[in-house]
Amino acid sequence: MCNHFLPLEEALEKRKQAGILRTLRSRKEGVDFYSNNYLGFAKNKTFLKLLLKTVQENPELLEGSTGSRLISGNTSVVTETEEFITKEHQYESALLFPSGYNANLALFAALPNRHDTVIVDEKIHRSVHDACKMSNAKKIKFRHNDCGHLEDILKRQQGTVYIAIESLYSMDGDxxxxxxxADLAVKYNAALIVDEAHAFGVFGYGLVDRFHLQKNVLATVVTYGKALGTHGAAVLTNDMIKSYLINFASSFIYTTAAHDFLWMSIRKGYEFLNENNTAPVQLQKNINIFRRGNIKSPSDENSPIQAIIIPDNHQLKMLAETLSDNGFLIYPIFSPTVKEGTERLRICLHSFNTEEEIVMLTKIINEFI
Ligand SMILES: Cc1ncc(COP(=O)(O)O)c(C=O)c1O
Known part of the structure; x- marks a missing residue:
């Protein structure tokens, strides 16, 4: 009898043999150097109490949304939160999504059509690649952060061109x-889209905001599951693009809206972020402590993500195990999440890590490599 699933089983077996089979493990106790909870908000007692109090005073926030935003799910809480975000980021419009993955899917699947070109940094997040496939647009990769290469590609394009970048790269921390x-996008009349998943909150409202680039960027994606400690994402853009997404983005249209508690937690997250400006400062201090450990890393000296490239899978596994035995939670990243030969230890630093923990971490790593 023919086994239709043999190719699937073979693919899993191949991963197993290579020692890179992904499995779900239960969360362990330990010193957190792996989560995206950069500012500690996800477990901050004051923030959680604020959310609890908000829900106690407004229990209807927990009600199910009952439908998509276009039918019964468009509450005053979600629209008011979007208005608030629009003003905070000085954009014309904002559209909320239940996750950054969904937001990128909406943008890159709906905006480009099959005659258009999307030029992506080779290290752009998987969600953008997935969306490009859905749009059938021509996708061209430019070498990571290489403006010369990007310009060479831009010079050769005709028609509508999009450029996709992250402001702070999630795997390399640069x-x-x-x-x-943004200047190149203006020069070549291309539409720039910036994913700020890892910069938002750690660097104020992100780098588009910091460098006042709103006018030169077609859309910015900020996500709320990382520094803000909640969940969800917003596409910051103009009224026309917002309307286009509402009309043509499947990941916005064909899904039940999240409940109001999510949108309210985002709103409260902004307020909490603005009242707690010591957390990003403490995070920066901790990044400096880590960098003083003199570990070779391609990451920026100010980045909360510090990558240590260890292309030998066996050595990388051993180091991850040694760190785990010492109570550190750190995630080793193997291919295909990153390119083969660039496997790495991805260290996420947080405002709540102590100096002692960071010094111990760098000591163990230095002894190992
Ligand atoms: C750069 C980047 N963009 C988008 C996403 C997706 O965001 P979310 O986790 O909110 O779906 C991630 C998360 O891993 C990311 O790192």
Whole structure:
């Protein structure tokens, strides 16, 4: 009898043999150097109490949304939160999504059509690649953060062109030359879209805001599951693009809206962020402590993500195990999440890590490599 699933089983077996089979493990206790909870908000007692109090005073926030935003799910809480975010980021419009993945899917699947071109940094998040497939647009990769290469590609394009970058890259922990890329986008009349998943909250409202690039960027994606400690994302853009997404983005249209508690927690998250400006300062101090450990890393000296490239899978596993045995929670990243030969330990630093923990971490790593 023919086994239709043999190719699937073979693919899993291949991963197993290579030692890179992904499995779900229960959360362990330990010193957190792996989560995206950069500012500690996800477990901050004061923030959680604020959310609890908000729900106690407004229990209807927990009600199910009952339908998509276009039918019965468009509450006053979600629209008011969007208005608030629009003003905070000085954009014309904002559209909320239940996750950053969904937001990128909406943008890159709906905006480009099959005659258009999307030029992506080779290290752009998977959600953008997935969305490009859905749009059938021509996708061209430019070398990571290489403006010369991007310009060479831009010169050869005709028709509508989009450029996709992250402001702070999630796997390498380096910044994009965002102002130069915004200038190139203007020069070649291309539409720039910036994913700020890892910069938002850690660097104020992100780097588009910091460098006042709103006018030169078609859309910015900020996500709320990382520094803000909640969940969800917003596409910051103009009224026309917002309307286009509402009309044509499947990941916005064909899904039940999240409940109001999510939108309210985002709103409260902004308020909490603005009242707690010591957390990003403490995070920066901790990044400096880590960098003083003199570990070779391609990451920026100010980045909360510090990558240590260890292309030998066996050595990387051993180091991860040694760190785990010492009570540190750190996630090793293997291919295909990153390119083969660039496997790495991805260290996430947080405002709540102690100096002692960071010094101990760097000591163990230095002894190992
Ligand atoms: C750069 C980048 N964009 C988008 C996402 C997706 O965001 P979310 O986790 O909110 O779906 C992530 C999360 O891993 C990310 O790192």
């Amino acid at each position: 910044f994009s030359p965002i102002s130069e890329i």
